Amino acid sequence: MSDRITAILIFIFAAIYGLEAYRLKSGFGSDSVGPRGFPLILAALLAIISIFLFLKPEFIERWPGRNEWINLLSMLVSFVVYAYLLVPIGFIAATTIETGFLSQRFGAKIWQALILGLGSSLFLYVLFVHALQIPLPIGKIFKQ
């Protein structure tokens, strides 16, 4: 993706943001600037900056290849899965899986990933919940 395309995307974003801002209505007794004044200035400035970016693009040496994107995507999916699993299955189980998965992505062997996952989730749970008194979800399925 070159800077030119980025510049166009930024310009479109600025336009949408500006339109959204323009449609905002002032509340009762608002000042002369109103809730949309500041956002409109930002939208205008961003649009102008995007034109500068379009006119003077930079060369980017290396954009991630296909395998890298798959790698990254798998990590992002794991974050999302973690967010959805955290409350139902609890911090310890979710974190064991997530840490194990991530460390394996970073090149750990299966047994290393397992030990790290289990060890760190237990350690962090005790540290945060018991030593620091910061609540972490224990897991809905264990409550019944």
Next chain:
Amino acid sequence: MTETLQLLAHGFSIALEPQNLLLAFLGTLLGTIIGMLPGVGPINTIAILIPITFSLGLSATSALIMFAGIYYGSQYGNSISSILLNVPGTASAVVTAIDGHPMAKQGRAGPALAMSAIASFFGSSLSIVGLMLFAPLLAKWAISFGPAEYFVLMVFALSTLSSLTGSNVVKALVSTMLGLILATVGLDPQGTTIRFTFGQLKLYDGMDLVVVVIGFFAISEVLQSLSDTSKGQALQTEVGRVWISAKEFSSSFVTMIRSSIIGFLVGVLPGAGATIGSFIAYTTEKKLIDKDNTFGKGDIRGVASPEAANNSAAIGAFIPLLTLGVPGSGTTAVMLAALLSFGIRPGPLLLQNSPDIFWSLVASMYIGNIMLLILNLPLVGIFARILLVPKWVLMPLVTILSFIGVYSVNNSAFDLLLMSGFGILGFMMRKAKFPLAPVILGLVLGELMEVNLRRALSYSDGNWLALFQSPITISLWILTAVSLILPIVISRFRKKEITLEGE
């Protein structure tokens, strides 16, 4: 003068309380470690710790003592990896690697590390005195600032950071605008209109800074390090005796003084921090004293200069943060957010209304720097071993700690999704060379800017010329223009492109 000493003595009495001593120690220890580890910096660490310190019920003073310790501690630690690994721990140690790593390769890692610790201590100590003397003066002067002055001051801070971070001003400005735009999400400052929430109830209070910062910095860093295929550099584990000779010390003495002063001045400037300070100090020294062309080949003065400067700048950066309420770098921006969440509003009135916070911070800095000197001279060999921790241990742990930090802000899993979204955005911005620090500064300053703009205009009955009327606003506008035009002029003369990432 006696008044200053009295206030300082009172500050010491607070900083020496067992809990605060412990927090200063934890902060500096943690700072050294995270400063050393490439990929974990003070910005992520402080952001992760904000919700944690909050739920621990620490006082604002105690939290600030620890956060400050993390920041200036990281300026000690970051040189360890620069010297031993040729990979800077944080951006402000980029320059230290230029002479530090060649020294390590020549088997002089010990003197390089010792010089770095001593120069760091030297720079910090000079700078704390500066902080103590100049902060009250600046606060007195800034008390006359009205909303128009504040608004323009923030414009100036954003423009200097944009023009000094990264190699491309236009891209840095895009980052700045993104931060400001993110700040407009949620209820508007007058509390009458809901903006840009797309019906998401959870966004009514606005974007939580911790969520955005951890996403942008920590998560994108994890993604980046996965995508980074370059093989790690060989670690020089043979540290040897960490000491320098009297000759080495005296040869670097003037350099340390000069660089500390440069670092301090740069640090005080809103919009410039330790990275830029170390860079300017090093290039100045190179021009002044590099007669035999030894800089870049393992000259110990090339280690002393950036290390004195980045520590001195890190301390100096507390001046605009505390007396004006306008931070100058990513890290101080996060610290401002931390203070605001504790209900403390830094600004010219802070020193008047809650002098305890300021003076106990100053006192804790004296204490923290002595702790750091001890940690970084005899114990540096032990710290160096931390660099051997493999990526597959470090990166998952950083991720999980980020999750805990984000989750504990609101006990909400939705925030984890938001964080992941900012993570991928931050990653793409890194790849496309958009700097990230301006996003944070924009996000933190956005609301303050809008509030001050609207206040200034309601004082003037909607007359926009009010922003250009006082001598202070006019000079700040001129400085803003200069800061944006100067890099374009300089880049024509600059021989070698050096990129500075956010610190």
